[in-house]
Amino acid sequence: MECLMCQGVAEEDRCLCFWGAAICSACEVRLMELGVDEPGYDTQVRAFRLLWQRRFLGTRDYHLVEGDQA
Secondary structure, eight states, rough: BBBTTTTOOOOOGGGETTTTTEHHHHHHHHHHOOOTTTTTTHHHHHHHHHHHHHHHHHHHHHOTTOOOOO
């Protein structure tokens, strides 16, 4: 898997995975320690924003048919 943050290899058994994306353990540690005023914060926010937008657009195109449950 490719890390959402650094695009490096994220070992499946040692990464944080959600919505089909992975964050390697090194980036997870960096993410937890990063302050809003530090360099790199905007890059991290942008990566999560893109992930959220892909997720939102993917569900937005899904339409329920009569009888389907949300």
